[in-house]
Amino acid sequence: MPHSISTSVRRKDAVAKAAGTMEYLADQFPVSPLHGKCYYSSISRGTIESVSLPELPEGYYIVGADDIQGVNRLHMIIEDWPVFADKEVRYLGQIIFLVVGPEKDVILDLHKQIQITYRELTPCITLEESTALLEGVQHGEDNVFTRYDIHHGQVEYPFEKAHRILEKEYYTGHQEHVYMEPQSLFAHWEEDTFILHASAQCPFYIRKSLVNALGMDKEKIRIIQTPTGGAFGGKEHFPDVLAGPLAVAVCKIKKPIKLVLDRKEDMAYSIKRHPSAIHIRTALDKDGRILAHDIDLRLDGGAFASCSAVVLARAVFTVGNVYNINNIRICGRVFCTNKPPSDAFRGFGAPQAIFAMESHMNFLAYALGIDPLAFRQPYLMKQGDPTSTDGKIHEEVMLPEMTRRILEMSGYEKKYQDYKTRPNWGIGLSYFFHGSGFTGNGERDLIKARIYLKKNRKDQVFIYGSNVEMGQGISTTFCKVASKALDIPIDQVHFVEPDTEIVPDSGPTVASRSISVVGFLVQKAAKRLKAEWKSGEDQSIIQDYEAPTHMVPWDQETLTGDAYPAYSWGVNVIEVEVDPLSYEVNTKGIWGVYEMGVPIDRQIVEGQIIGGMIQALGYSYLEKLEFSQGRFRQATMSDYMIPTSMDFPTTQCDIVDNPFEYGAFGAKGAGEMVFDGAAPAFGAAVSQAVDTIIDEVPVLPETLMELTDEGR
Amino acid sequence: MVKFFYPESLSEALDIKNSKKVLPLAGGTDLMVRYENWSSLPADFPSSVMTIGHLKELQFVTEEKGYLCIGGGVTLNQLLNDSRIPRSLALSLDEIAAPALRNLATLAGNIQNASPAADSLPPLIVANASLRLISKNGSRKMTVRDFVTGPGKTSLNENELIESVRIPLDFIRSEEKGHLIYRKVGTRKANALSKLSACFWVLKDRGVIKDIRMSLGAVAAVVVRLEESEEKLTGLKSGELLSAWKDVRGDYEKAVRPIDDQRSTAVYRKRTALKLMDAFIQEASED
Numbered sequence: 001m002p003h004s005i006s007t008s009v010r011r012k013d014a015v016a017k018a019a020g021t022m023e024y025l026a027d028q029f030p031v032s033p034l035h036g037k038c039y040y041s042s043i044s045r046g047t048i049e050s051v052s053l054p055e056l057p058e059g060y061y062i063v064g065a066d067d068i069q070g071v072n073r074l075h076m077i078i079e080d081w082p083v084f085a086d087k088e089v090r091y092l093g094q095i096i097f098l099v100v101g102p103e104k105d106v107i108l109d110l111h112k113q114i115q116i117t118y119r120e121l122t123p124c125i126t127l128e129e130s131t132a133l134l135e136g137v138q139h140g141e142d143n144v145f146t147r148y149d150i151h152h153g154q155v156e157y158p159f160e161k162a163h164r165i166l167e168k169e170y171y172t173g174h175q176e177h178v179y180m181e182p183q184s185l186f187a188h189w190e191e192d193t194f195i196l197h198a199s200a201q202c203p204f205y206i207r208k209s210l211v212n213a214l215g216m217d218k219e220k221i222r223i224i225q226t227p228t229g230g231a232f233g234g235k236e237h238f239p240d241v242l243a244g245p246l247a248v249a250v251c252k253i254k255k256p257i258k259l260v261l262d263r264k265e266d267m268a269y270s271i272k273r274h275p276s277a278i279h280i281r282t283a284l285d286k287d288g289r290i291l292a293h294d295i296d297l298r299l300d301g302g303a304f305a306s307c308s309a310v311v312l313a314r315a316v317f318t319v320g321n322v323y324n325i326n327n328i329r330i331c332g333r334v335f336c337t338n339k340p341p342s343d344a345f346r347g348f349g350a351p352q353a354i355f356a357m358e359s360h361m362n363f364l365a366y367a368l369g370i371d372p373l374a375f376r377q378p379y380l381m382k383q384g385d386p387t388s389t390d391g392k393i394h395e396e397v398m399l400p401e402m403t404r405r406i407l408e409m410s411g412y413e414k415k416y417q418d419y420k421t422r423p424n425w426g427i428g429l430s431y432f433f434h435g436s437g438f439t440g441n442g443e444r445d446l447i448k449a450r451i452y453l454k455k456n457r458k459d460q461v462f463i464y465g466s467n468v469e470m471g472q473g474i475s476t477t478f479c480k481v482a483s484k485a486l487d488i489p490i491d492q493v494h495f496v497e498p499d500t501e502i503v504p505d506s507g508p509t510v511a512s513r514s515i516s517v518v519g520f521l522v523q524k525a526a527k528r529l530k531a532e533w534k535s536g537e538d539q540s541i542i543q544d545y546e547a548p549t550h551m552v553p554w555d556q557e558t559l560t561g562d563a564y565p566a567y568s569w570g571v572n573v574i575e576v577e578v579d580p581l582s583y584e585v586n587t588k589g590i591w592g593v594y595e596m597g598v599p600i601d602r603q604i605v606e607g608q609i610i611g612g613m614i615q616a617l618g619y620s621y622l623e624k625l626e627f628s629q630g631r632f633r634q635a636t637m638s639d640y641m642i643p644t645s646m647d648f649p650t651t652q653c654d655i656v657d658n659p660f661e662y663g664a665f666g667a668k669g670a671g672e673m674v675f676d677g678a679a680p681a682f683g684a685a686v687s688q689a690v691d692t693i694i695d696e697v698p699v700l701p702e703t704l705m706e707l708t709d710e711g712r
Numbered sequence: 713m714v715k716f717f718y719p720e721s722l723s724e725a726l727d728i729k730n731s732k733k734v735l736p737l738a739g740g741t742d743l744m745v746r747y748e749n750w751s752s753l754p755a756d757f758p759s760s761v762m763t764i765g766h767l768k769e770l771q772f773v774t775e776e777k778g779y780l781c782i783g784g785g786v787t788l789n790q791l792l793n794d795s796r797i798p799r800s801l802a803l804s805l806d807e808i809a810a811p812a813l814r815n816l817a818t819l820a821g822n823i824q825n826a827s828p829a830a831d832s833l834p835p836l837i838v839a840n841a842s843l844r845l846i847s848k849n850g851s852r853k854m855t856v857r858d859f860v861t862g863p864g865k866t867s868l869n870e871n872e873l874i875e876s877v878r879i880p881l882d883f884i885r886s887e888e889k890g891h892l893i894y895r896k897v898g899t900r901k902a903n904a905l906s907k908l909s910a911c912f913w914v915l916k917d918r919g920v921i922k923d924i925r926m927s928l929g930a931v932a933a934v935v936v937r938l939e940e941s942e943e944k945l946t947g948l949k950s951g952e953l954l955s956a957w958k959d960v961r962g963d964y965e966k967a968v969r970p971i972d973d974q975r976s977t978a979v980y981r982k983r984t985a986l987k988l989m990d991a992f993i994q995e996a997s998e999d
Contacts, residue, residue, distance in 0.1 A: 026751075037750070104753050262751060581987045582897050622900055626974070633974040638745075638905055646902035702980040709983065 003657060005484055005665045008603035011476045012495065013227075013469060025184035025199050025226040026260045033186070033256040036246060037107050039097035039114055040269060041089040044123035044338040044630040045135070048087055048096070054113035060101035062110065063249040070215030074244050075208055076237055080139070081304040081341070083213050083244035089118065090138065090303035091338050092630035093269030098245040100257055123338035125627060127277055127298050130335040139336040145301050146309035146334050148316045150559050152388045153327035158292035162283035168363050170280070170356035171696040172679070174625040174632070175273035175345060178642050180471075181229025182266040183238060187246050188256035193220050194247060199228045200239040202508035203498050204466050209240035210247050221247075225498040231470040232615070233344030236510050237306050238271050268635055271343035272625065274299040274311055274334070278319065278356035283327075288368040290379065292327035295319055297353065301334040302341035308334040311342070313439045315349030317563040320388040321357040322399065322431045323379035328388050339627060344510060347675040350434055351616065355697060358430045358680030363693050372684065373403075373412070373429060380431070391552045391562035398656050399431065402571045402593040405654055410573040410591040419688055427575045427589075428684025432676040435564025436660075436669035437513040440554040443565075444547040447507040449518055453482065453525040453541040461486065461493045461529070463522055465506035467514045468498055472671055473604035474514050480600055481519050481664045485526030486533075504542070512568070512669025515600055519664030521545060548662040566660050568596040568668045572613070572677035576685040583701035583708070585621055585686060592653040596673065598666035599655050605670050609653045612674025618643040619675075620682040621699045714754075717762035722769035722846075728762055730848040730871045738765035738785050739816040741809070742825040764873065765818060772876075779878040781844070784820040791819060798884050800835035800911050803894040807831060810903045820874040826860045829930040831896060833860065834911035837935050838925045839883045846875040853878075862933050890915035890923070893992050897984060899975065906930050907976040908985055912992040921948050924996070931970040931985045938963050953997040957990075964989060 016022040039062075053062050065072050065086035072086055073079040085096045097114065101107050124130040130143045137143055159165065187196040194214065200206060203223040211218050228235065246259045261270070277298045283291040297315055301308040316332035365375035380400070385393045407413055412427055419425040437443050452464035463482055469475040475495035483490040496503060506518045525543035532539065554561035575589035592609055599605035622641040626633045634640040659666025683694035692707050717734055719725035728734055735757060737743055749756040764770060770785030773794055780796055788805045791797050792814065808814060808822070808831050822832045823843070833856065842855045848871060856877070859867050868874070893912040898904030909929040915922045924945050927937040941963040948956055970981035 104750050108750060108753075260751070264748075581991055582984050584897065624899075635974070639974045641899040641904060644900060644902045647900050701984075702977050705980055705983060 003598045003665065005480065006599045006602045008601050009476065009480060009490055011473055011604070012479065013475055022227050024181050024229055025186055025197060026181070028197070028226065029186050029256070029258055033258045034100050034102055034253070035104055035107060036098045036100045036249060036257045036259040037111055038095045038245065038265070039099055039111060041085055041092055041094040041096055043089060043118050043120050044092045046089050046118040046120040048085065048089060049117045049119050052115040054110050056110065057106065060106060060110060061249065061253055062097050062099050062114070063245065063252055064097045067248050067252050068213060069251060070213045073212060074240050075212055076240065076306050077309050078305050079212070081241065081306060083248060091340050093340055094303065095241070095245050098249050100249050100253060123630065125337060125339065127300055127335050127337070130337050139305070143336045144333050145305040145336055146312050148312055148332045148559060150316060150330045150389055152386070152390060153292070155292050155294055155327050155329040158283045158327050159294065162291055163286040164284045165281060166284065166364055166367055167279065167281040168360060168695060170278045170359050172276045172352045172355055173698055174275050174627070175619050175623055176267055176625060176640055177232045177234030177270070177345060178640070179230035179232060179234050182261045182263050183235070183242055183270060184226070184260040185239065185242055185246055186256065186258045187250045189250055189254050193222055194250060195222045195224065196243055196247065197224045197226050198239050198243065199226050199235060201231045201235045201468055201470060201510060202466070203468070203500050204505045205237065205508055206240050206243050207500050210243060213244050214247055214251060223500045225468050228468060228470040232346045233348065233510070234270060235470070236344040236508065238343065264636060267640065268632065269340055271302070271306065271341050273345035274301065274308065274342035274349065274352065276300070276315070276352035276356070278353065280356060280360045282360070282364060284364070284368070288370060290325055290364070293320070293325055293329070295328070295330045297330060297332040299334040299349070299352070300337050300339070300342060302337055302339045304341045306341045306343045308342060310439060311344065311349040314435070315353040317389055317435065317439065318350040319353035319357055321354055322381050322433050322569065323376070324381045324385040325379060330388065346612065346615065347672050348511065350672065350676050351619070351679060354430070354432045354676045355679045355683065358432070359683050359693070359695060362684050362687060366693060373416070376431065387563065389563045390560045393567070394550055395566055395660065396658060397569065398595045398658050399569060399571070402569065402595060402656055405656070406571045406573055406591055406593045409593070409652055409654065410575070410589060412573050415575060416688070424578045424580050424689050425576070426578070426685040426688030426690070427573065428681045428686070428688065430572045430677040430681040430684065431570070432673065433567040433569045434512060434669060434673035434676055436516040436566050436568060436663070437564060438511050439563055440556055440561070443513070443517060443545060447545070449506040449521060449545040450504040451506045451518060451521045451525060451543050452504055453522070453529055453543070455529060455539040457536055457538055459492065459535055461488070462496050463493065464496050464503040465518055466498045466500070466503050467506055467509045467518050469495065470509060472608065473601065474509070477515055477600045477604060478519060478522050481522045482526040484665065485523045486530050512672045515667045516566070516597070516660065516663040516669050517545070519600065519667060520662060523664045565662060566597070566668050568594065568670065568673040570594045570673055570677050572681040574678065574681040574685045576682070576689055578686065578689040578704065583704040585699065585701070587617065587648055590617070590648060590651045592651065592674070592677070593656060594653065594673065595656045595658050596670040597660040597663050597668035598657055599670070600665060600667050602655070605655065606653060608670050609674045610651045612671070613651055613678050614643050614648050616675045616678035617648060617682060620679040620697050622647070624698050624700060714757050715760040717760065719762065719764070719767065722767050725762060725764055725767060725873065726846065726848045729873060732760060733870065734760045734762040736873055737761050737763050738770070738818045739787065739821050741813050741817040742821060770875070775881060778881050780881055780884060782819055782877040782879070784874045784876060785818060788814040788817050788819060796884070798835065798839055798879060798887050800838060800887065800892055800894050800913065801832065801879070804831045804835045804896070804909070804911070807896045807898070819877055823856060823859065823877065824866060824868065824874060826862070826864050826866050828863050828933055829906045829909070831906055831909055831929065833935045834909050834927040834929040835894065836877070836879070837927045837937050838911045838913055839879050841877055841879045843877055844875040845869070845872045847871040847873070851875065857935070857937070860934050886915055886923070887913065891996060895988055905975060908970070908981045910985065910988045912989070914996045916950065919950050921946050921950070921953065921996070926989060926992070928968065928985050931968045931981050936964070936967045938967055950997050953993055957993045961986070961989070
């Protein structure tokens with residue numbers, strides 16, 4: 001029986017967005033403020049030997065490292081990313097100066113006159129070059145930003161007694177976020193406070209990153225959220241990178257400055273999804289049963305660490321996927337290379353890890369001559385099973401029911417048999433899960449989310465927190481949670497746009513945490529307000545995060561315990577036909593069944609599902625992003641191909657309810673999990689269609705031609 | 713200093729063209745992208761610009777002296793709504809970008825831009841289409857084939873404009889009696905630039921090849937069409953086609969010389985182009 005909270009309402013932002021009346025930052029502040037244009041490094045690696053700057057007309061400025069009042073470092077996880085490149089340059093596109101002034105054509109002219117002499121070094125482009133410390137080390141002692149090793153059960157012994165050992169390496173590429181609105185900021189100075197308006201996911205992250213750089217008290221730095229046209233992780237940390245130079249410029253000039261990236265600039269120099277190389281060795285007994293996995297997981301972190309450590313953590317804790325394997329060892333590392341830094345992107349390490357493990361399960365089944373669906377069944381996790389970090393699966397795992405449903409919907413079993421003898425057609429299935437919320441002790445020890453609920457004398461209720469509306473519908477779903485808990489109409493509840501001066505820090509809008517973690521605080525606060533409700537009076541509630549008590553405590557030293565309080569689960573099936581002449585892949589069918597606790601608004605969740613799957617299918621075979629001579633070759637929207645509605649006309653999905661005790665009305669995370677399963681299902685389908693194991697995304701027609709057409 | 717000219721008439725446009733170095737702009741869907749500037753600044757054109765898309769004298773689709781004549785200012789969507797154009801051309805135009813762009817882009821502009829990947833070129837070259845080029849001093853006719861000389865290069869003189877694109881009516885009449893293949897290989901199903909494109913057409917009469925034409929786009933500096941090789945296949949019976957093709961195929965293998973770029977690889981383009989040809993010849997040899 002579906003829960004009544006799931007019944008769809010009209011989104012609070014629907015009309016303004018559909019009608020085009022919503023004003024994004026580029027539309028705002030039109031009265032000639034100063035404009036800023038970044039001056040980027042034109043080499044990938046080297047040192048700045050000398051700089052020649054043009055003479056500046058009055059009112060124009062070139063701001064750089066010398067103008068920094070605090071330290072030349074942005075604070076993310078570690079402080080390694082400079083505000084402005086000073087001596088060393090680590091990637092083509094690193095910001096060296098900000099050119100500021102009133103007239104754009106003059107700014108461009110000044111921009112052209114800047115001359116920098118570099119001493120160039122050979123850049124590390126591949127993981128191998130980084131491992132070999134080409135031209136010397138760049139980070140720590142081994143170019144490794146972060147290393148996480150986990151060990152569950154035994155590994156040496158199973159490999160010694162194994163009947164057979166099978167191994168393969170899997171690769172995934174870069175991905176560009178292509179949020180609808182490029183990176184945009186506007187900053188000014190008001191009395192003694194620095195004020196920044198930003199299209200961002202994490203206003204408090206920006207504030208944190210600026211404190212040291214500006215050498216200012218955090219209370220004097222105010223970040224105001226503007227309507228945000230999509231983010232997908234691309235506005236988690238990258239706004240910090242632009243806010244740094246902008247803030248330094250505003251502090252120096254003390255006038256308002258607008259910094260909006262052009263789409264081309266944004267695509268060329270902004271952060272991307274981490275490419276991965278994941279090697280899996282598996283020990284099997286004589287009956288083909290898995291005894292142990294030994295996994296080497298490498299991510300390409302690009303030039304600076306940014307939040308790579310956390311992406312790595314999720315990749316490492318997810319790579320075992322939905323299988324209970326008694327013995328597993330994982331070595332995870334992120335390497336420093338001279339490419340634009342890799343950073344957050346929907347799924348956050350999980351899509352790479354799940355692509356590898358699911359493709360590997362297919363490879364094992366293929367090598368053993370066992371049906372891939374049947375091969376997986378004995379290992380599917382159940383309630384009470386241990387995780388690879390020696391935590392525990394607390395919830396009832398609905399995978400058997402979800403499997404039944406997706407097989408019915410897609411006709412997978414019959415098609416799988418038929419396509420064994422039908423060339424160019426294939427169908428593939430993937431299982432996946434995604435931990436809701438921050439990894440490990442993050443929510444309890446680092447985030448410590450807090451929200452306010454305020455009611456005015458007109459009995460209108462306002463929700464104050466730092467989670468942002470970025471297209472995912474949170475301004476509606478938060479209100480829905482509060483109105484349901486208060487038992488008042490949703491029109492009486494309002495979402496307050498985050499502004500660090502007036503909202504408490506409820507944490508960043510990331511990690512599929514907003515509804516499950518923060519939404520739960522909204523629900524708790526609303527329950528309290530309902531109990532104390534006095535009509536016609538001002539009332540306010542402060543609600544702080546309390547860690548669930550059911551968890552196996554997390555130990556960050558040993559990386560053991562419950563990595564996540566709960567998991568969302570999914571199954572995808574993809575059906576394809578491959579054109580035998582051009583090797584173009586035609587997606588014939590897309591099915592998904594999901595368990596994400598309870599969906600808060602069915603329509604919004606379906607929007608997440610369809611959008612997530614389509615974005616992941618783009619990642620699977622369209623979104624080629626090649627790196628050559630310091631740059632991405634697909635530099636424009638006409639060369640970087642995201643899917644259109646013509647590519648995937650329909651998606652069929654279903655949702656299985658399984659309420660989570662510590663989530664808002666039983667909700668778990670939905671935003672990221674919907675991305676995780678499409679690539680491996682697509683790879684499996686293409687594998688069947690061309691009778692070759694796919695071990696890499698994106699799956700390009702060019703690669704398929706090479707794989708299947710060799711020797712011609 | 714870059715200037716913008718907005719002539720009131722074609723003769724004024726030709727006068728301007730005769731006396732100044734101006735870039736003709738009709739639709740501008742290629743030029744505005746090529747010379748895009750920082751937002752809110754005017755496009756960064758290398759020379760002065762003259763808009764001509766609005767000129768009434770270039771807005772026509774007429775039948776004249778054995779040709780369907782398409783004015784230089786006619787947009788792709790206007791043509792898509794005109795049932796008189798060849799089906800091969802309609803199929804190619806329908807896959808160029810998205811409707812919004814097709815409302816602005818002109819056929820003459822697609823030709824003048826002279827991209828090796830211009831999608832209208834293979835069908836126009838199969839149709840033996842030509843152009844009427846006009847200047848203050850008169851007009852001249854030239855085949856589309858001869859007009860495009862290399863990537864971004866054409867035979868247009870400094871003082872000339874494309875007055876019209878002219879497609880032989882007898883081709884249009886016989887096109888539907890023949891067997892036509894138009895195939896665009898892009899990255900995705902809509903709004904993609906071509907990795908390669910192919911336009912093949914064969915006309916048979918009682919099992920004998922009367923006319924066979926094959927053109928390939930984006931696989932060389934200009935569209936590949938080999939009339940001499942086509943002649944070797946003309947006059948053959950369907951059943952003889954496959955073995956004759958074995959001899960002719962080498963001509964195409966030599967002529968198809970694609971590049972590696974951000975959209976695809978040379979190897980892929982070449983193999984796919986030849987495979988599409990093989991498949992077409994196979995079809996043509998049947999029935």
